[in-house]
Amino acid sequence: xxxxxxxxxxxxxxxxxxxxxxxxxxxxxxxxxxxxxxxxxxxxxxxxxxxxxxxxxxxxxxxxxxxxxxxxxxxxxxxxxxxxxxxxxxxxxxxxxxxxxxxxxxxxxxxxxxxxxxxxxxxxxxxxxxxxxxxxxxxxxxxxxxxxxxxxxxxxxxxxxxxxxxxxxxxxxxxxxxxxxxxxxxxxxxxxxxxxxxxxxxxxxxxxxxxxxxxxxxxxxxxxxxxxxxxxxxxxxxxxxxxxxxxxxxxxxxxxxxxxxxxxxxxxxxxxxxxxxxxxxxxxxxxxxxxxxxxxxxxxxxxxxxxxxxxxxxxxxxxxxxxxxxxxxxxxxxxxxxxxxxxxxxxxxxxxxxxxxxxxxxxxxxxxxxxxxxxxxxxxxxxxxxxxxxxxxxxxxxxxxxxxxxxxxxxxxxxxxxxxxxxxxxxxxxxxxxx
RNA sequence: GUGAGCGUAGCUCAACGGUUAGAGCACUGGACUGUGGCUCCAGGGGUUGAGGGUUCGAAUCCCUCCGUUCACCCCA
Numbered sequence: 040x041x042x043x044x045x046x047x048x049x050x051x052x053x054x055x056x057x058x059x060x061x062x063x064x065x066x067x068x069x070x071x072x073x074x075x076x077x078x079x080x081x082x083x084x085x086x087x088x089x090x091x092x093x094x095x096x097x098x099x100x101x102x103x104x105x106x107x108x109x110x111x112x113x114x115x116x117x118x119x120x121x122x123x124x125x126x127x128x129x130x131x132x133x134x135x136x137x138x139x140x141x142x143x144x145x146x147x148x149x150x151x152x153x154x155x156x157x158x159x160x161x162x163x164x165x166x167x168x169x170x171x172x173x174x175x176x177x178x179x180x181x182x183x184x185x186x187x188x189x190x191x192x193x194x195x196x197x198x199x200x201x202x203x204x205x206x207x208x209x210x211x212x213x214x215x216x217x218x219x220x221x222x223x224x225x226x227x228x229x230x231x232x233x234x235x236x237x238x239x240x241x242x243x244x245x246x247x248x249x250x251x252x253x254x255x256x257x258x259x260x261x262x263x264x265x266x267x268x269x270x271x272x273x274x275x276x277x278x279x280x281x282x283x284x285x286x287x288x289x290x291x292x293x294x295x296x297x298x299x300x301x302x303x304x305x306x307x308x309x310x311x312x313x314x315x316x317x318x319x320x321x322x323x324x325x326x327x328x329x330x331x332x333x334x335x336x337x338x339x340x341x342x343x344x345x346x347x348x349x350x351x352x353x354x355x356x357x358x359x360x361x362x363x364x365x366x367x368x369x370x371x372x373x374x375x376x377x378x379x380x381x382x383x384x385x386x387x388x389x390x391x392x393x394x395x396x397x398x399x400x401x402x403x404x405x406x407x408x409x410x411x412x413x414x415x416x417x418x419x420x421x422x423x424x425x426x427x428x429x430x431x432x433x434x435x436x437x438x439x440x441x442x443x444x445x446x447x448x449x450x451x452x453x454x455x456x457x458x459x460x461x462x463x464x465x466x467x468x469x470x471x472x473x474x
Numbered sequence: 475g476u477g478a479g480c481g482u483a484g485c486u487c488a489a490c491g492g493u494u495a496g497a498g499c500a501c502u503g504g505a506c507u508g509u510g511g512c513u514c515c516a517g518g519g520g521u522u523g524a525g526g527g528u529u530c531g532a533a534u535c536c537c538u539c540c541g542u543u544c545a546c547c548c549c550a
Contacts, residue, residue: 048541051541051542102548103547103548103549104548104549107475107548108548108549125550154550156548156549156550158547158548158549159475159476159545159546159547160542160543161543161544161545161546162543162544162545163549163550164548164549164550165550168550169550170550171550172550237546237547248548253546312550313550319544319545320544320545320546321548321549321550323549323550324550325550326549326550347550348550349550350549350550351550352550353550354550379508379509381508414503414504414507414508414509415508415509415510416503416504416506416508416509416510417502417503417510418509418510419509419510419511420510420511421510422510423510423511424510424511430509430510432508432509434508435508436508444508444509446509446510448510448511451509451510453509
């Protein structure tokens with residue numbers, strides 16, 4: 040006797056997006072594409088895996104992503120490859136590899152696709168997740184920053200999420216950040232006893248991280264900690280001041296957030312996040328900033344850049360709480376025709392008729408479980424459930440007379456029409472020429 | 475990687491340690507042998523996550539594993 044095979048299940052943290060929910064995803068994606076193109080961004084498609092070295096150098100050796108979250112494997116040639124945990128480094132790589140900057144600056148691109156991080160899943164966090172990301176590479180001035188933030192806010196408005204918070208900060212650059220970090224460390228060290236155990240460790244490893252600790256005790260301490268924007272060097276301070284002027288002029292609303300930090304070394308100056316406080320522990324729906332040091336790291340050329348990434352799962356769950364996004368089957372408009380057949384002979388005709396209707400561009404349904412031997416009742420029920428506007432009934436009676444019965448599923452009325460005119464009739468209905 | 479909660483039908487959930495593990499929704503059929511939505515009736519569907527233990531008897535108590543959820547960590 041053969042043993043029953045156990046069911047093969049999906050991989051942890053890699054959820055399926057089912058047909059019932061995929062409509063919302065498609066809506067977000069198409070709306071995004073339109074807005075992004077209006078701002079002068081073009082899509083770029085990069086591989087979902089890269090040489091491991093790209094991420095190690097790009098994201099930083101010491102980062103959590105590189106240290107413990109990458110899906111890394113050795114391919115048959117012995118080379119170490121990694122499923123992309125983020126796409127900024129690959130995009131910067133591609134921009135340099137294909138010399139796109141020679142076509143003019145900045146290079147403005149966006150991408151939509153899956154990312155992979157080996158983390159423990161929880162609300163809003165997955166091992167395979169999806170991002171829409173935007174990068175503008177090659178220009179240093181604050182206008183790019185302002186345009187990008189206006190775009191980011193615009194996207195959220197377009198999706199129907201206008202109330203989320205935009206947090207903004209400037210974390211300086213290599214010429215001024217070290218002295219700030221020094222002052223911050225000094226400040227925290229004198230209050231070390233009041234910090235949580237994690238933060239006491241962070242104090243040595245990455246003092247900036249203490250600022251965004253959730254522990255109430257730590258927050259009380261850091262509430263009066265020195266702020267990075269008070270320690271910016273002149274060029275950084277000027278950049279930030281001009282950015283804020285531009286944002287005010289554009290009427291982009293934001294909140295200055297001195298706790299907002301980016302852990303990685305290549306981040307410079309502008310840092311920002313979109314937060315949905317209703318979301319739970321993982322409440323950053325989008326995040327980004329300037330990375331003027333990144334190109335140097337992965338291509339050996341100092342080229343400024345700025346970008347952000349939006350977490351699509353987090354956008355979609357933010358949307359799910361909103362009534363206006365409800366797109367249940369029942370709200371969908373009635374459209375097309377269901378061909379119901381009664382008997383083997385009518386079913387043969389019906390099967391061919393369905394194909395002709397579909398080729399003519401009409402949304403058409405039929406029963407696939409039988410061959411005209413299913414009850415009319417159940418076929419009508421299927422037509423109703425699948426939201427067809429009409430049901431074309433083809434039985435022995437009709438076939439003998441060379442007709443078909445066209446039933447209006449909305450009003451309930453029905454009429455006999457000659458079989459030969461069915462396709463023509465329904466394409467005219469579709470074009471709105473005929474009720 | 476750490477901690478806590480939860481695993482019963484496709485889904486949402488019942489069942490004081492005690493007959494054959496139930497209900498609603500969904501699905502299929504019928505009432506209406508060729509007319510949907512509403513109503514009523516019937517039917518199919520379960521290794522109670524898996525394995526072990528305690529007991530006369532376990533969905534229920536204990537242990538291990540697995541899965542899942544939330545949180546820490548970190549981030550989209």
